[in-house]
Amino acid sequence: MRGVPPTPPAGVTYDKDGPLLRIVGQFRGFLSGPRDLGTDGAELDRLIARQRDFFAARGEAVExxxxxxxxxxxxxxxxxxxxxxxxxxxxxxxGRAAEMAVQESVPPDGVTLRRVTADADMRRIAAMESAVWGQDRGWLADDLIGRVAAAPDEIAVYVAEADGEVVAAAWLAFRAGTDFASLWGGSTLAAWRGRGIYRALVATRAALAAARGVTYLHVDASDDSAPILRRLGFTAVTTTTPYVWTPEASGDR
Structure with a gap:
């Protein structure tokens, strides 16, 4: 799952620097390595500095x-x-996709789930996410639009709507060559939480994954989502923490 991701959207490139996968052209850069980087001490410091300097030259943040x-x-x-x-x-x-697919997938009264591909819907998702997190997530619309355009079979995006408003959204990313698909998103407007929408979105995506022959689902879950997923039968295997460098924080321009 740490290897090169599926088809990149237009403008996004993948390359390697030693053990690291480096992704350029997203809303911020991205770096990921194998479990054992195979380097330490001063050599590791140089590898880290090289990534920081690479993105500093581009004036971009990197995770x-x-x-x-x-x-x-x-x-x-x-x-x-x-x-x-x-x-x-x-x-x-x-979690096992087949087991998650039989969970309750019916949203509460007044809420409908719909798979979306239109650019306008991706912008509605970004607006909802911006409201949930209290920050501008307009970049998310461009990211989802790019992914759907580049490889529509590798991502499935869903919205939960009530009275024409997007109240939650989530997506499923397939990873060819593995037994896994990944669950992303899952944000819900505060007024609509606790009604089973999140669980319905998990089950809906799990059903699609199982139908596609996927064995396992993977989630990087927030503290809010992890307890729900555990109750559904997911098992925690480790934790993940993004370390982010930004030009502004370092005084670079």
Whole structure:
């Protein structure tokens, strides 16, 4: 699951720097490595600095995705020393698609679930996400639009609507060559939480994954979502924390 992702959207490129996968052209850069980076000490510091300097030259932020069981153990300390700042830790959970597909998939009265592909719907999703998180997530519309356009069979985007308003959204990303698909999104407007919408979106996506022959579902879950997913039968296997470097935080322009 850490390898090169599916088909990149237009304008997004994948390359390697030593053990690292580097993704360029998204709303911010992205870095991920194998469980064991195979390097440490001064060599690791140089690898980290090279990524920071690469994105500094582009004037872009970059996320280095870490997992709790990764080595070397001092990777996160070295990332901090290089100016990378941790964001919220998430729990990595795994569940069997067929088992999740038989969970309750009926949304509450007045709410309908719909798979969407239109650009306008992606912008509605981004507006809803911006309201949920209290920050501008307009970049999400461009990201989803690009992914659907590049490889419509590799992503399935769903909205939950009430009276024409998007009250929740979530998507499913397939990973060819593996037994996994990943659940993303799942944000719900505050007034609509606790009504089973999140569970319905999980079951709907699980049913599609199972129909496509996917064995397992993977989720990087927030502290709000992880308890729900555990109750549905997902198992926590580790945690993941993004370490982010931004030009503004470092005083670069």
């Amino acid at each position: 280095w995705k870490t997992r709790a069981h990764d080595t070397p153990a001092d990777l996160t300390r070295r990332l901090r020393a290089a100016g990378f700042v941790p964001e919220d830790r998430e729990t990595v959970l795994i």
